[in-house]
Amino acid sequence: MAETGAHLSGVWAKATDLQIERGMGIRVIDVNGHEYLDFTGGLGAASTGHAHPKVTQAIAEQAGRMIHAQINVYRHDKLQPLVNKLGEITPDGIDTFYFGSTPDEIVESAVKLAKHATDRRNVITFDGAFHGRTHYTLAMSSSRAIDRAGYGPLPGGVFIAPYPDPHASDQEAEVSRALRGLDRIMSTQVSPEKIAACVIEPVIGERGYIPTPQGFLEGIERRCRDHGILLVTDETQSGFGRTGRMFATEALGVSPDIICMAKGMASGFPFAALGTRRELDEKWVTGSHSGSSNGNPIGCAAALATIEVLQEPGFLDNVKSRGNQLMDALLNLQQLDQALLHVRGRGLMVATEFDTAERAAAVVAHCQKESRLLLMLAGTYKKTIRWSPPLIVNQSEIDEAVSAFASAIRATS
Incomplete structure (x- = not known):
């Protein structure tokens, strides 16, 4: 002891x-x-501020009813209301949701879903991204060397493509350069037919809050559609009102296949979710993924109250x-x-x-x-x-x- x-x-x-x-x-x-x-x-993460009365009341009331309801054993009465609300506010086409606890967990869950849905094993991420600190999300991240130092070898199957330099004077040319770099990776390192997903942040977080150019994200989406690759947007930091819209992708003219949500979703209470299309979720093999705290009722209550505040x-x-x-x-x-x-x-x-x-x-x-x-x-x-x-x-x-x-x-x- x-x-x-x-x-x-x-x-x-x-x-x-x-x-x-x-x-x-x-x-x-x-x-x-x-x-x-x-x-x-x-x-x-504190989207509604510290101790917002609506959020704290929702948490307290739910804690008085039930703290833990393991989703594999039984369901509780906050799950469907949250699913319904997320269906209203997430980008068009997103209609099915999986719940977790942390950003790292939900990004890794998104990759696992993409692999089952496509029967492919490789992932593209972008230079300077940060997607988490589990071994696989570290392999997807390249914002700082210290995050990776001493933890190798990291899992394979991750290819890091160029990201436009935000300081370049000619942004249009810089976007074209970065997209050519992505094309080169798909020509020389991994065949597009072997790529399950491209994962990108609409605003690059840990590298220094860099808004992803619309033309770059549109170019990635075109390549995904051409090759049957799933587009995954990591809105861990940019989602739930942070950029002035419920989700940053709303202003960028793209339609993700999978969206990752966390942080501000429940005003900082440990809760996370991914949204996808039903047809993709149906390819995620039942019983192949789960977690002890998935769909936690207090987290669901906090998320519902948070969304209510954001929609005022x-x-x-x-x-x-x-x-x-x-x-x-x-x-x-x-x-x-x-x-x-x-x-x-x-x-x-x-x-x-x-x-x-x-x-x-x-x-x-x-x-x-x-x-x-x-x-x-x-x-x-x-x-x-x-x-x-x-x-x-x-x-x-x-x-x-x-x-x-x-x-x-x-x-x-």
């Missing part, structure tokens, strides 16, 4: 040393009573407005310092990229210490600061955060 006072694992990287006691809306409060403006949003009149319009407000303000701040190289994003999934990792880290540290604003680093080289506040953020809170950021830029220049 572990001794009292045994240490937590040291494997988790830490963005702060804060000891948080509770959260309210867009703010968190530490054990000393200090309030912090949380623009990390729990890695973007004007909610997503506010996300778009606050995203525009944030982007415009950050673009104006580029005039303060040439070291702030890039501002990009969609909705409230925004990135500011500096010239060095040291400068980005100094800005984040100053924001926390001097203004009690919480931000996080991202990107392959940690030069990017990501902005992912809860979607309930208001105009004055955006102004407060931008003012703190401006002060940090001046203080660290």
Whole structure:
């Protein structure tokens, strides 16, 4: 038995040393009573903010009825309502749903479904993607070397294709270059007839919040349709209102065969789902995949309450407005310092990229210490600061955060 006072694992990287006691809306409060403006949003998962009353009430009521209902043994009364609601809000053609607990699990589940549905064994992902930390999702990821270091050999059958450089001056030419790279992989490394799925994030997350160009995603979809490859969109980070639409793919003119959902789906409660077409799910061999917490009733209740909040009149319009407000303000701040190289994003999934990792880290540290604003680093080289506040953020809170950021830029220049 572990001794009292045994240490937590040291494997988790830490963005702060804060000891948080509770959260309210867009703010968190530490054990000393200090309030912090949380623009990390729990890695973007706290979609409705901390302790939203509708979500907490739904969780509490469900916990009083049943905490765990193992889906292989019996079903509960939150499953079908959630399936019905997801059928209403997911992209056209998506009508069948599988529930899990974590983003990694659901992406790997999507790949397993694709393999059964196509009877193929290989997967294409894209340079800089992050899909998870299980062995297979690590093989699919290439945003940072540290995530893979020491864990090899990783599973085979994953081919990483080029992704357009977001800094290229001619984006149309860059999209064409990346698509030619994909074609070359399918000509030299793996036959298209052996590829089960292409998996892509509509907004590349861990590499630094890079919106996927519409022309690139359309080009991938054409190749998938031409070769019977399934298109899987990983909306773990970009889904459930984060970009100002329920799903980022809505603005990109494509129709995924499988969509992966997690994080903001249940306001940060551990819950995840994939959506697909019934005809594909029917090829997923019954009994070949499952999990102990699949379709957890508290997770279903949290997801239903979250969707109810996101569908309130004007909610997503506010996300778009606050995203525009944030982007415009950050673009104006580029005039303060040439070291702030890039501002990009969609909705409230925004990135500011500096010239060095040291400068980005100094800005984040100053924001926390001097203004009690919480931000996080991202990107392959940690030069990017990501902005992912809860979607309930208001105009004055955006102004407060931008003012703190401006002060940090001046203080660290």
